Amino acid sequence: MKRTFLALLIISIFLFGCVKQPAPETQPEEISAPEETEEPAYTPEPTPIGSGKGTLSLLVSDQENVVSDFDSLKVRFNMVKAYKPKSSEPVTSDIDVIADLTELQGSNALKILDAELVEGEYSKIKLYASSIKGIMLGNEVEVVIPGDALLVEKKFEIKNKERTTFVVDLKVIKTGKITTVTGLEKYNINTVPAKSGIVPIDVTYIKEMNAAEMMSKINEKENKKIDRHVFMTQEKGFTPPKMTVEPGTKIIWENKDTKKLGITMEGKFDEFVRSSGTYEYTFNKAGVYPYNMKFYVSNQGEITVTEPEAPKEEEVKPGNPRTVAITSTGFSPNELLITKGTQVTFVNKDTKYHNLIIGGETLTYHLAPNEQHAKIYDNYGVTTFYDAYNVKDYSGKVTVI
Numbered sequence: 001m002k003r004t005f006l007a008l009l010i011i012s013i014f015l016f017g018c019v020k021q022p023a024p025e026t027q028p029e030e031i032s033a034p035e036e037t038e039e040p041a042y043t044p045e046p047t048p049i050g051s052g053k054g055t056l057s058l059l060v061s062d063q064e065n066v067v068s069d070f071d072s073l074k075v076r077f078n079m080v081k082a083y084k085p086k087s088s089e090p091v092t093s094d095i096d097v098i099a100d101l102t103e104l105q106g107s108n109a110l111k112i113l114d115a116e117l118v119e120g121e122y123s124k125i126k127l128y129a130s131s132i133k134g135i136m137l138g139n140e141v142e143v144v145i146p147g148d149a150l151l152v153e154k155k156f157e158i159k160n161k162e163r164t165t166f167v168v169d170l171k172v173i174k175t176g177k178i179t180t181v182t183g184l185e186k187y188n189i190n191t192v193p194a195k196s197g198i199v200p201i202d203v204t205y206i207k208e209m210n211a212a213e214m215m216s217k218i219n220e221k222e223n224k225k226i227d228r229h230v231f232m233t234q235e236k237g238f239t240p241p242k243m244t245v246e247p248g249t250k251i252i253w254e255n256k257d258t259k260k261l262g263i264t265m266e267g268k269f270d271e272f273v274r275s276s277g278t279y280e281y282t283f284n285k286a287g288v289y290p291y292n293m294k295f296y297v298s299n300q301g302e303i304t305v306t307e308p309e310a311p312k313e314e315e316v317k318p319g320n321p322r323t324v325a326i327t328s329t330g331f332s333p334n335e336l337l338i339t340k341g342t343q344v345t346f347v348n349k350d351t352k353y354h355n356l357i358i359g360g361e362t363l364t365y366h367l368a369p370n371e372q373h374a375k376i377y378d379n380y381g382v383t384t385f386y387d388a389y390n391v392k393d394y395s396g397k398v399t400v401i
Contacts, residue, residue, distance in 0.1 A: 051118070052160025055329055056082065058113035058125070059167045059199075059208065062104040063192055067172040071135040072221050073101040073143060075189070079128040080113050081149075084120060091117055096319065097211050097337065100218050101170065101189075109167055110209045114333040116325065116349075119160045124153040127168055134187060137252075138228035139240060142179045143172070143187045150189065152196045161329055167206065169195035183239035211337040212382065212399040225249060227280075230301065232273070233257040237299030244304040245283060251303060252280040262294025270294070318342045318376075324396070325349045326356070326367065326387070334396030338377060344398060346385070347372040354394070359384040 058080060067073060077097050081090035097112040104110055126149040134143040152168050169192040177186045199206055227250045231239045234257050245251070255261050255273040263279060264270040268289065273279045283289065286307045293299035318341030325332045326348045336344060348354050348367040356365040356373060360383055365373045377383065377400050387394030 053116050053327070053329075054119055054158040054160055055163045055327075055332065056113065056115050056117050056158060057111060057163055057165045058115070058127075059109040059111050059165065059206070060099055060104060060127070061107075061109040061167055061169050061206075062101045063169060063171040063195070064105045065171055066174060066187070067101050067105060069136055070102050070141075070172075071138065071226055072218070073134045073172065074132070074218065075099050075101060075129050076131045077112050077127060078130040080115070081126040081128075082115075082117060082122050083124045083126075085123040085155075090126070091115075097214075098218065099214060100221070101172065103209075103214065103217050104170075107207045108209060109206050110211070110214050111335075112211075114335070116327050116329075116332045117158045119158050121155060121157050123155055124151060125166065125168065126151050132189070135226065136184070138226040139184060139243070141184045141187060143189060145189050150191050152191050152193055154193060154197045156198050163329070165199040165206075167196060167199055183236065183241070210335055212335070212397075215337060215399070215401055227252055229254055231256050232261055232263065232293065232299075234259070234261060234293075234296055234299070237293065237296075238301035241300070242302045242304070244306060247284050247286060247305055247308050248282065249305070250280055250282045252278050254278050261296075263291060264294050265289055265291035321345065323347060324385075326354050326394070330393050331385070331396045336396075336398045338398060338400055340380060340400055341376060341378060342400075343374055343376045345372055345374040353389075355388040357386055357388050364388065 060077070075098070077095055077099065080093045080095060082093075083090045093113055093115045095113055097110070099110050099112070128149045129145055132143045132145070134141045150168065150170065156164060156166055158164055171190055171192050173188050173190060175186045175188055178184070179186055225246070225248060228243060228245055230243070230251060230253045232253055232255055238253075243251075253263055253273060255275055255277050258275055260272055260274050262270075262272045265281075268291075269279075269281060271279050272294070283303060283305045286305050289303040289305070291301050291303070317339065319339045321343045322336055322338060322345070324334075324336070324344060324346045326346060328350050338344070346356055346365075346367070348369055348371050351369055353369075354367050356367055358365075358375060367373060377398055380400050382397050382399050384395065384397045386396070
């Protein structure tokens, strides 16, 4: 019995030592909840300075000076270059605009360019012409641009999504030199830097004219027959000594000498012309008509009257293809003057869609960014184009001549 009790005691002690004792109770460390913070408002990335674009509207005007002596002075402008400071690489725009400077005196100004330029400061503009034709008292006189271009060195700024209007003021001056062919004086066209530059938005003294209005005035002049003038002195004889005219042209001889001079044409007239006086005669029949100065027969002149041309259908050659860019601020350019058969391509340079509608067509052209539509203009007259989404800011016209 005692052995049995002892064995049970030993077994109990053994089992008690094998039971795992619970660990002392400890409080876990407190973990603080994350603080609530507000989400920052979304701010779009700013446009990098110098990467935006604005529109340059370039106009030409003319001082009221000797240009008023001309019957017409047509200049065909073909290129514009705008320079940034300290840069020899200009922004070049090809144009084809004809201006009659006699129509641009005083506050009158002709828009020759609407171009999109990168924002920033510019330091000068160069304006190029492909041809110049001056008519004075019915005679063609020599008019040139000294150097290769009309230059205006004046700083101006192009601002993002804004229009900047710049006027190039011109002047016509006498050179004092004589053209050997006609005996008439030569003229130069120069710029007037002091009167050229930015036109403030609120200025109202500028009377802006578009290319179509200018061509209308030029055509009106060219459809009229102009009287031709011949100047006469004892020393220089007749100036110009020879001229070719159409039937029905009136010739006016002006005595620029201090004494009376005579003029005679066999079978036509034999007249004296007092100092500062004139004599006129209209030639209606084709032929060659020589004449001379009475008592100074070595002073001779000649009028050639051409045969009237038979009416024929005018052959019109298409001009170079033109491009109209659809930008974030509108069409550039928004007015075109072209010849019949010229192709015009509308290119969407914006980042959004535009709904192009061309007057006279029933189709609508939905142009995605970088898409384009080309049209050949085969009919004379004015055709409008616009964006149906924004007619106010996106509208323009094409004039076919």
